[in-house]
Every structure is written in structure tokens, then in C-alpha cells.
Amino acid sequence: PTFSLQRTQEMLRLLWEMNLNIPIYLDSPLALKICNIWDNKHFCTSVMENPYLRIIRSWEESQVLRQSNEHCIILSASGFLNGGRVVAHLKTLLPDSHNHIIFIGYSGENNLASQIKSNVKEVTVDGEVIKNLANITDLRSFSSHASYEELMDYYSSLRFNKLCLVHGNYNDKVE
Numbered sequence: 001p002t003f004s005l006q007r008t009q010e011m012l013r014l015l016w017e018m019n020l021n022i023p024i025y026l027d028s029p030l031a032l033k034i035c036n037i038w039d040n041k042h043f044c045t046s047v048m049e050n051p052y053l054r055i056i057r058s059w060e061e062s063q064v065l066r067q068s069n070e071h072c073i074i075l076s077a078s079g080f081l082n083g084g085r086v087v088a089h090l091k092t093l094l095p096d097s098h099n100h101i102i103f104i105g106y107s108g109e110n111n112l113a114s115q116i117k118s119n120v121k122e123v124t125v126d127g128e129v130i131k132n133l134a135n136i137t138d139l140r141s142f143s144s145h146a147s148y149e150e151l152m153d154y155y156s157s158l159r160f161n162k163l164c165l166v167h168g169n170y171n172d173k174v175e
Contacts, residue, residue, distance in 0.1 A: 001076060001077070001078065001080075001081055001086045001101070001103060001104075001105075001107075001113070002028070002031070002075045002076065002077060002104055002105070003077065003078070003105055004028055004030040004031035004034055004077045004078070005031075005034055007104060007105050008026070008028065008031040008034070008035065008075055008077070009034070009035060009038055009040075009047075011075055011104060012024070012026070012035070012047050012048070012050070012053070012075070013047050015050070015073065016046065016047045016050045016053075020052065020073070021052065022052060022071055022072055022073060023052055023054050023070065023072040023073070024050065024052050024053050024054065024072065024073045024074075024075070025054045025055075025056055025065055025072055025073065025074045025075065025076075026053065026054070026055050026056065026075050027056040027062050027065060027074055027075065027076040027085050027086075027089070028075065028076050028077035028084060028085060028086075029057075030077060030084075031075070031077050032055060032057075035048060056085075059085075062085050062088065063088070066088055066089055066091075066092045067092070074089060076089055080107055080108065080111065080113060081107070081111070081112045081113045081116075082111070082112070087125060087126050088126075090112075090116075090125050090130065091125055091126070091128060091130055093134050094116070094123070094125070094130045094131065094132050094133065094134050095130060095131045095132075095133055095134075096133060096134060097133045097134065097135065099134040099135065100134060100135040100136075100137065101116065101134050101135070101136055101137070102136075102137045102138075102139060103117060103136070103137065103138045103139065104139050112124075112125065115132075116132055116136060117136055117138050119132065119136065120132055
């Protein structure tokens with residue numbers, strides 16, 4: 001599971017640099033849209049032209065991939081496992097101990113991702129109880145958030161008329 005913005009692009013770049021000789025599937029319409037407008041010429045001309053990168057464009061193609069027994073890497077959103085095509089992939093991947101799920105970002109507490117990471121024997125995915133037998137790795141090195149001070153420094157350096165923040169807890173109050 002990956003996040004459509006930033007994390008997908010970081011992982012695609014890293015996998016490109018690793019020069020792996022296995023198919024890498026990008027199965028996230030939003031992540032693909034962001035990749036297509038990414039403001040980095042090197043990313044667009046090199047990473048997105050990786051000969052091993054396969055773009056999944058439709059739900060039907062995603063279903064075929066899900067049923068495939070191919071040795072591959074799949075990047076799919078959402079990173080929090082609360083929606084997106086990754087939910088369907090989980091139903092296929094989790095019950096099979098030959099599969100490996102690598103978490104590459106923060107996923108919060110008391111949710112599906114935290115249950116999977118904690119090796120809960122059975123989890124509920126999209127209303128279905130699924131055995132959790134896949135191998136799990138949590139790469140915490142990819143999870144980082146800027147501090148309040150870092151965010152304020154960054155945003156104060158930008159030129160804008162309005163700023164809308166959409167990440168955070170609604171009940172938290174800034175005093």
C-alpha cells in the first residue's frame with residue numbers, strides 16, 4: 001500500500017534505481033494522475049519509462065492482476081487501507097503465506113493496517129473476514145512528517161493568497 005502523492009513517486013524512483021528485473025505494477029488511478037503531472041523531468045523521462053513498469057488503467061485490468069500468480073511488485077493506494085484498489089488486493093494477498101506486504105508509511109492506530117502489522121490472525125477487509133498469513137514488513141524509515149515549525153517555515157516562504165490544509169485531526173485545536 002502506498003500514498004498517491006509523494007510516496008508512490010518516491011517508491012517508483014527507488015525501484016527504478018534498484019534496477020530490478022521484475023514487473024512493477026502501478027495500480028492507482030490517482031497516483032498515475034499525479035505521476036503524469038509530477039514537476040520533475042528526470043522522473044518523467046526515466047522513472048516512468050522504466051521497461052519493467054506496467055500501468056494498470058482499469059478496474060478490469062486490476063482484477064486480472066489480482067488473480068495473477070506472477071512474481072511482481074504492486075504499488076496500490078490508499079496507504080491507510082481505507083479505500084482504493086489496494087483493498088481488493090489485500091483479499092488475495094493476505095491469505096497466502098507466499099505473499100509479502102510492505103508498509104511504507106504511517107498508518108495510524110486501531111485500523112486495518114495496524115491490525116495487519118500486529119499479525120492479527122484474521123482481519124475484516126471490506127466486510128469480509130480474511131486470514132492474515134502474508135509476510136509483513138513495516139518500513140518506518142519512509143514515514144516522516146514535518147514538525148509544526150518546519151511546516152510554518154515552508155509555508156511562510158511561499159507566495160500565495162490562501163492556504164487550505166486538509167491533513168490533521170478535526171478535534172485538535174491550535175491555541
